[in-house]
Amino acid sequence: MDLTKHQARFHQRWPALRDPHVRALAWLLYAPDLLAPDAACWEARIATLGQLSPEVAGWLHDLQYDPILNEALHAHMAQQPSGRLGRYAEKLLGFYLRQQDCLVAANLQVRNQGATRETLGEFDFLVRSPDAESDAGVVHWEFATKFYLLQARDASIQAQADAFVGPNLADSLGRKMRKIMQQQLRLSEHPAAQAVLPAPVVAARALVKGWLFYPLGVELTLPPAMGINADHCRGFWCDAPSLQTIDDGAACYALLPRLSWLAPARLPAAEGMSLAQLRGRLEERFHADDSPVMVAQCRLKEGAEPELLEVRRGFVVPPQWEARAATTVQHAIVQV
Structure with missing residues (x-):
């Protein structure tokens, strides 16, 4: 299992991109889909952006x-800023779709028509496509950018x-996909x-990007029936x-804040830490918060302005996290 392939591929493809927003958008458009669109389990309801055109x-x-x-990009991203990674990714993709003139609506809310007017749901994106144009309708894209850790040592559970x-x-990948589908x-x-749709929805599909994280040292190929892109x-x-x-x-090493989780990191050299420094920072973080921390292992790129390029990434988990995760997985599997 090569945990450095995607970083190397990304850095080679986009050597000139330094703006964090542009790099994050490039990752959304260029990175492989998390799910396999042609897997039988998805019943042809997975969207894909396809190969990036010249x-x-x-x-x-x-x-x-x-x-x-x-x-224009930075002004767009500054509107109603959010610390939620999902919203950040949605805004980036919405900017792209609008620039490409294929966006009909984004974040279109559906509310109950009764006295309470509670929100029933939201269309992430309504887009034009060849499918839609032939039927004078739109395609609903439910968009998600997810990060999941495999917590299972037993082969039957890993699948x-x-x-x-x-x-x-x-959250879990299984729970998320059941909710979407x-x-x-x-x-x-x-x-x-029907009160808010600008045109009939002729297709509804999930567009899912993200990263999956495996226990360090575990070599694993997921079964095709799971529907995960190989x-x-x-x-x-x-x-x-x-x-x-x-x-x-x-x-x-560098700690990656949540809104920097999409594209492989490219950072000023001064932000790098030794392993000893990293472990000290992690000890401080875990003392205050028991959440896993995203860490990038980087190499130094020499030049007029030396910088760090991410080689591989991983979550470092606090003590007791693995036991809590195992309990969560067992509970989820029993409920399904």
């Missing part, structure tokens, strides 16, 4: 270097989507949706002492 690649370059276009849990243990993609069927972005997870096993003495 025109879009050129547009991303312009987004970095054209002051007017770059300013279940609920064994992939979120770092805060409040059974609820969110059916939103257009609700009578209240080329998905991968990382590791481990406790702090286990980091020693991947340290070569020359690596630098």
Whole structure:
């Protein structure tokens, strides 16, 4: 299992991109889908952005270097800022879809028509597509960017989507996909949706990007029946002492804040830490918060302005997290 392939591929493809927003958008457009669109389990309800065209690649370059276009991106991202990674990714993709003139609506809420007016759901994106144009309708995309850690040592459990849990243990890949498939993609069927839809929904699909993280040292190929793209972005997870096993003495490390989780990191050299410094920072973090921390292992790129390029990434988990995660997985599997 190569945990460095996607970083190397990304850095090679986008050597000129330095703006964090542009790099994050480039990752959303260029990275492999998390789910396999042709897997039978998804019943043809998975959307994909497909291969990046030369025109879009050129547009991303312009987004970095054209002051007017770059300013427009930053102004868009500054509107109603959120610390939620999902919202951040949605805003990036919405900017792209609007620039490509295929966005009909974004974050379109559906409310109960009764006195309470509670929100029943939200269309992440309504887009134009060849499917839609032939039927004078739109396609509903439910968009998600997810990060899940495999918490299972037993082979029979590893093959279940609920064994992939979120770092805060409040979500799992299985639970998320059941919600998308059974609820969110059916939103257009609700009578209240007709009051807000600009055109009939002719198809509803899930567009899912993200990274899956495996226990450090575990070599695993997921069964095709799970519907996970074989080329998905991968990382590791481990406790702090286990980091020693991947340290070569020359690596630098950086903590990645949540809104920096999408694209492989590209950072000023001054932000790098030694393994000893990293472990000290982790000890401080875990003393205040028992949530896993995203860490990038980096190499130094020499130059006029030395910088760090991410080689691999992983979650470092606090003590007792693995036991809590195992309990969460067992509970989820019993409920399914």
